[in-house]
Amino acid sequence: MVKIAVDHNLCTGCETCADTCPVAIFEIKDGKAVSVNAEECLVCRACEVQCPEGAIQVIE
Numbered sequence: 161m162v163k164i165a166v167d168h169n170l171c172t173g174c175e176t177c178a179d180t181c182p183v184a185i186f187e188i189k190d191g192k193a194v195s196v197n198a199e200e201c202l203v204c205r206a207c208e209v210q211c212p213e214g215a216i217q218v219i220e
């Protein structure tokens with residue numbers, strides 16, 4: 161089971177993760193990214209790499 165942790169103290173709601181993720185894990189709610197279907201995650205770690213704030217951790 162993969163857990164997607166988004167630090168909402170760091171997240172600016174830039175939507176980069178939503179645009180980057182190949183399986184649409186992220187939605188932006190109230191200006192912050194949330195993971196809506198983490199079980200679909202491919203653990204490609206593109207979101208971790210692309211987030212300009214370093215707000216995302218993909219935890220296996």
Ligand code: SF4
Nearest residue numbers: 171172174175177211
């Ligand atoms: S890429 Fe990072 S800062 Fe931008 S919305 Fe996603 S988690 Fe937030």
Ligand code: SF4
Nearest residue numbers: 181201202204205207
């Ligand atoms: S690791 Fe890849 S598949 Fe998983 S949430 Fe991040 S971008 Fe999406």
